[in-house]
Amino acid sequence: MTKRIIIAGSGFAGLWAAISAQRAITLADQESDIEVLMVSPSPHLAIRPRLYEQSLENMNPDLSPLLNAIGVKHIAGIVEYIDENKQEVQIKESDGKNTIIAYDRFILATGSTAFLPNIPGLFQYAFNVSDLAGAKELEQHLKGLAQKPFSTARNTVVVVGGGLTGIETVTEMPERLRNILGSNDNLRIVLIDSSKEIGNAMGNTAATVVQEAFTEMGIEGKANVVVTALDSSGVTLSNGEKIESDTIIWTAGMRAHPLTAQISGEKDHLGRVLGDSFLHAPAAKNIFVTGDTVKAATDEHGNFTVMSCQHALSLGRVAGHNAAAELVGLPSHAYSQPKYVTCLDLGAWGALFTEGWDRQVRIVRDEAKKVKQEINTVWIYPPAPDREAAFAIANPDYIIVQ
Ligand SMILES: Cc1cc2nc3c(=O)[nH]c(=O)nc-3n(C[C@H](O)[C@H](O)[C@H](O)COP(=O)(O)OP(=O)(O)OC[C@H]3O[C@@H](n4cnc5c(N)ncnc54)[C@H](O)[C@@H]3O)c2cc1C
Incomplete structure (x- = not known):
């Protein structure tokens, strides 16, 4: 291996960044030259959008078979320090060992955490x-x-x-x-x-x-x-x-993962790095930001990503593709996601499905609940550990919501 892409995070953005990067490397026939390395506490995908539900079964699917099938390596640990100048990250591995690994491209996909203001108790x-x-x-x-x-x-x-x-x-x-x-x-x-x-x-x-x-x-x-x-x-x-x-x-408020503070450049009020249209952190060489760690324009009408799975799934694909594309000489892809929907679970009452940034109500109650269940149990889950099938839906312009 002569080059390496490191992805911090195995959430929605990190997973799709890994598949998309490996897809681009495979398209360019450079698998033996470039390594894709994912770092996260464990090779699992926490299904955060379902954590309000009463049963927590199948909320943490194992990604290992899929990562093996597509040839992405995983290190169990957390990225603690990003050295933009040396292009290295310091990792605290799960067994306590500290490791420093160099990257050619780094993708920050460490998500967000609950914001707890200073209220007594x-x-x-x-x-x-x-x-x-x-x-x-x-x-x-x-x-x-x-x-x-x-x-x-x-x-x-x-x-x-x-x-x-x-x-x-x-x-x-x-x-x-x-x-x-x-x-x-x-x-x-x-x-x-x-x-x-x-x-x-x-x-x-x-x-x-x-x-x-x-x-x-x-x-x-x-x-x-x-x-x-x-x-x-x-x-x-x-x-x-x-x-x-x-x-x-x-449930009052989220903030981008604290590692965003280590990335040079402007942040928004949620701590997200303001990304360019290719999801570079513009002031940090060879670093991409994706998922809940980036604020990026979704269209040309002044709309921006929100911390959501809906955006993370596409942001991940684009960041992963672009990180690899720059190394293998493929064209980069500008992020764009003009269609915005929300599907809000309303418990036993049903659900509410809206379209557009002005949230036009389209369907409600049982009809919307069926859509919510489809999203929550199918759409957001990782693909089967089949390399070709995963690559087929990992292109950077793949759209989940038509
Ligand atoms: C209850 C709830 C309901 C939601 N409902 C919806 C919904 O209906 N629709 C919707 O679109 N979105 C919804 N969301 C938001 C959605 O879950 C997040 O926006 C999404 O998970 C962001 O994806 P991500 O990949 O950026 O981050 P995450 O999914 O948070 O993944 C972050 C990853 O980074 C890893 N990590 C953390 N720190 C480190 C470190 N230092 N080094 C390495 N790895 C690290 C984590 O272990 C994890 O693997 C909901 C969220 C919650 C909590």
């Missing part, structure tokens, strides 16, 4: 569904409620944050809690949001649908308030109200 008392460990901890806690005697706090779940994750988490709760506590009585499910009305994150028309679902499922939405403190008995709100609850789930 937040670290100590809030659960999250941002990563698999957090979702498992919540699952154990909820199951454990069945062993506790009845109390208002036991039967009350508070979800903080009215973005898409908060809405999906809270609308899952009535059925989830009923299944655990075995009763419909005296359950209280509350969503707290700082915006002026519930569902605001989805735009006016879609907000009406979200509110209808809340009313039908008996979910209380409290808009225009923020959480000021958490303690062992519940949450206190900015209007002075106190809600007794054993279960507070924090």
Whole structure:
């Protein structure tokens, strides 16, 4: 091997960057000259978009057979330090060993993490569904409620944050809690949001649908308030109200992975590197940024990527292709993803499917739920460990949503 592409992260962007890079290298017949090396804590894909669901089965598929089939190497560990000048990364391997490895191209695909502001009691008392460990901890806690005697706090779940994750988490709760506590009585499910009305994150028309679902499922939405403190008995709100609850789930805000701070150049308010149209980090030589670590233009009308699986799947393909293309002499591909949709799970009520950045409501309830289930159980999962089949859908202009 004479050259190396290192990809940090085995999430949606990292996985598709690896397949796409290896595809381009194969097209140029240069497999014996260029190595694609993925670094992440384990060769698994955490299915983050499903972590609000009641069952956590099959949320972490093993990528090893696929990586072997396409010839991508994996190191179990985390990238701790990026040396842009020397073109090296320092890796802490899972067995504790520190390794320094040089790259010809580096792709940052380390995703995002929950943003926890400095609110008293937040670290100590809030659960999250941002990563698999957090979702498992919540699952154990909820199951454990069945062993506790009845109390208002036991039967009350508070979800903080009215973005898409908060809405999906809270609308899952009535059925989830009923299944655990075995009763419909005296359950209280509350969503707290700082915006002026519930569902605001989805735009006016879609907000009406979200509110209808809340009313039908008996979910209380409290808009225009923020959480000021958490303690062992519940949450206190900015209007002075106190809600007794054993279960507070924090979904209010994400930030790009802290490694973005080591990459030269401008960042946005979420810590994402402002990428160019080829997904270079423009101020850092031979570094690409992808998935939740990049802010990139999706079209020529002023729209930009959001932290989403929808964008990560395409961003990954483009970054991987371009990193390899530059090394093998193929044309680079400009990132563009003009079509934007959202499919919001609304628990037992169904789902809401919208099109466009203004979120025009297209389908609702059971019809939309079928689309959500298709997305969540098929579209976002890794392909079978078949080299040709994986390469066939790894081209940088492959579109998942037509
Ligand atoms: C509950 C929930 C619901 C969501 N619903 C939707 C939805 O409906 N639709 C949608 O489009 N999006 C949704 N999202 C967002 C979506 O999951 C993320 O935008 C997506 O996972 C980002 O992909 P990524 O590859 O950039 O990062 P990730 O999927 O976060 O992957 C990051 C990878 O980097 C690895 N890593 C971390 N640190 C290091 C390090 N130092 N070195 C090496 N590797 C490292 C991680 O282990 C992981 O493999 C949801 C997210 C959540 C939490």
